[in-house]
Amino acid sequence: MSVPYDDRGLLLGDGLFETVLAKDGRLILMEAHGRRLREGARVLGLPEPDLAALVDVGATALRDAGLETDRAAVRITLTSGSGGRGLDRPDQARPRLFATAAASPSTPAPAALAFAEVRRNAQSPASRLKTLAYLDNVIARRQALAQGADEAILLNTAGKLACAAAANLFWVVEDRLFTPAIDCGVLPGVIRAQVLARAGQCGLRAEEVAVGREALDRADAVFLTNSLVGLRPVNRIGAKTYEGSGAAARLAAALGEFV
Amino acid sequence: MSVPYDDRGLLLGDGLFETVLAKDGRLILMEAHGRRLREGARVLGLPEPDLAALVDVGATALRDAGLETDRAAVRITLTSGSGGRGLDRPDQARPRLFATAAASPSTPAPAALAFAEVRRNAQSPASRLKTLAYLDNVIARRQALAQGADEAILLNTAGKLACAAAANLFWVVEDRLFTPAIDCGVLPGVIRAQVLARAGQCGLRAEEVAVGREALDRADAVFLTNSLVGLRPVNRIGAKTYEGSGAAARLAAALGEFV
Numbered sequence: 303m304s305v306p307y308d309d310r311g312l313l314l315g316d317g318l319f320e321t322v323l324a325k326d327g328r329l330i331l332m333e334a335h336g337r338r339l340r341e342g343a344r345v346l347g348l349p350e351p352d353l354a355a356l357v358d359v360g361a362t363a364l365r366d367a368g369l370e371t372d373r374a375a376v377r378i379t380l381t382s383g384s385g386g387r388g389l390d391r392p393d394q395a396r397p398r399l400f401a402t403a404a405a406s407p408s409t410p411a412p413a414a415l416a417f418a419e420v421r422r423n424a425q426s427p428a429s430r431l432k433t434l435a436y437l438d439n440v441i442a443r444r445q446a447l448a449q450g451a452d453e454a455i456l457l458n459t460a461g462k463l464a465c466a467a468a469a470n471l472f473w474v475v476e477d478r479l480f481t482p483a484i485d486c487g488v489l490p491g492v493i494r495a496q497v498l499a500r501a502g503q504c505g506l507r508a509e510e511v512a513v514g515r516e517a518l519d520r521a522d523a524v525f526l527t528n529s530l531v532g533l534r535p536v537n538r539i540g541a542k543t544y545e546g547s548g549a550a551a552r553l554a555a556a557l558g559e560f561v
Numbered sequence: 562m563s564v565p566y567d568d569r570g571l572l573l574g575d576g577l578f579e580t581v582l583a584k585d586g587r588l589i590l591m592e593a594h595g596r597r598l599r600e601g602a603r604v605l606g607l608p609e610p611d612l613a614a615l616v617d618v619g620a621t622a623l624r625d626a627g628l629e630t631d632r633a634a635v636r637i638t639l640t641s642g643s644g645g646r647g648l649d650r651p652d653q654a655r656p657r658l659f660a661t662a663a664a665s666p667s668t669p670a671p672a673a674l675a676f677a678e679v680r681r682n683a684q685s686p687a688s689r690l691k692t693l694a695y696l697d698n699v700i701a702r703r704q705a706l707a708q709g710a711d712e713a714i715l716l717n718t719a720g721k722l723a724c725a726a727a728a729n730l731f732w733v734v735e736d737r738l739f740t741p742a743i744d745c746g747v748l749p750g751v752i753r754a755q756v757l758a759r760a761g762q763c764g765l766r767a768e769e770v771a772v773g774r775e776a777l778d779r780a781d782a783v784f785l786t787n788s789l790v791g792l793r794p795v796n797r798i799g800a801k802t803y804e805g806s807g808a809a810a811r812l813a814a815a816l817g818e819f820v
Contacts, residue, residue: 435694
């Protein structure tokens with residue numbers, strides 16, 4: 303249950319992770335999580351782990367934690383392994399895979415958001431991956447908490463809306479659903495993809511956009527998504543308040559099986 | 562010699578490090594490294610470690626590795642410790658401190674540089690700290706190696722020169738010495754500060770600047786600095802070659818005791 307001091311994930315953030323919801327021992331949307339982790343490994347130049355190995359390590363963590371009959375969060379971590387010299391990996395990277403599990407309460411109350419000072423770097427591939435170098439997200443969350451909010455909104459370095467510290471961002475204007483485009487420095491969220499795929503059946507036209515923060519001033523409703531909470535309504539951004547919306551409720555219902 | 566799976570440095574890159582040169586058991590410029598680490602802890606909201614604790618953990622690593630009479634690199638790592646929930650630290654963070662040591666060969670040959678695609682994010686405080694979230698530096702180095710170079714140059718997201726993947730960047734034009742300003746997203750290097758302090762005695766006027774890559778086209782000489790190599794000349798950036806320079810040689814000599 304530990305990694306050695308020379309692990310490059312520990313020393314340099316050289317690795318990836320997934321946070322997967324488990325219900326009654328089932329790893330929800332595990333194939334999508336596995337695809338994303340494998341794609342991340344490809345981008346970082348690491349050997350791609352088998353989906354079967356990911357499922358196995360996740361299921362073992364769930365069993366070891368005695369959470370096979372609960373709602374749980376399974377965190378699967380892939381580091382680039384030990385060795386190499388400074389920034390440089392060894393010639394043959396041997397990734398290290400492990401997982402932990404913890405009870406995950408069901409969907410929290412609506413979120414109050416605040417803008418973080420730290421910006422998202424769309425000019426790094428890491429902004430589109432779930433990497434171990436997650437410190438900017440930690441900083442963003444701290445900056446939001448310091449403003450009396452629950453969660454942060456990050457703009458990217460070009461001033462466009464990107465995401466929350468640990469969630470994707472959506473907003474609704476009449477029958478249109480908006481979310482920042484991946485190019486803005488956005489993690490392609492597993493639930494984000496499900497929401498985009500279900501927008502039509504909920505009577506919404508979905509658009510991925512690169513827009514500034516003023517777009518939220520005109521929104522009828524705002525919500526966040528991630529694998530643990532599914533869809534979480536936002537009731538406040540700074541001083542501006544938002545009502546719940548029928549559109550968000552329909553989308554939340556459409557996600558039913560995944561949250 | 563390991564950290565638990567729930568360490569936040571491992572999981573999120575939430576922590577800091579220093580790489581200190583050791584010669585014959587002495588930790589070179591340890592006070593400056595300690596100050597930088599403590600300043601980083603303050604920025605990240607972590608308890609600041611005592612200098613004595615840092616020296617102790619470094620000296621122990623050196624002794625354990627049997628490198629007390631060698632030229633060695635001592636890596637001191639401070640993570641934000643275990644616990645908390647997701648991005649959020651526990652109410653009382655209890656940082657974890659450890660160090661490792663490895664033999665460090667003396668100054669390598671002149672460097673061939675290539676520009677990385679990944680950009681430095683000056684709009685994150687992490688760009689001015691030596692944090693465990695160092696993946697962008699790993700990516701930059703890989704992108705440079707793929708171009709047949711030894712080391713990367715990073716521009717920041719505004720297109721200004723920032724630094725190398727694991728070094729600060731300097732260039733000389735006649736009797737003027739230039740280096741990117743800290744605000745450009747630059748780690749305030751320990752050797753960088755020593756070079757700036759010694760420029761005058763070497764007949765150079767030092768300036769910290771925010772300029773684009775074209776500044777290097779007009780340079781008489783280019784060099785890198787970090788704690789392990791001291792001053793390393795650059796002999797090539799992309800297709801352009803550089804000669805050694807008297808100014809760089811004088812600065813290297815002025816650093817003598819630290820490398």
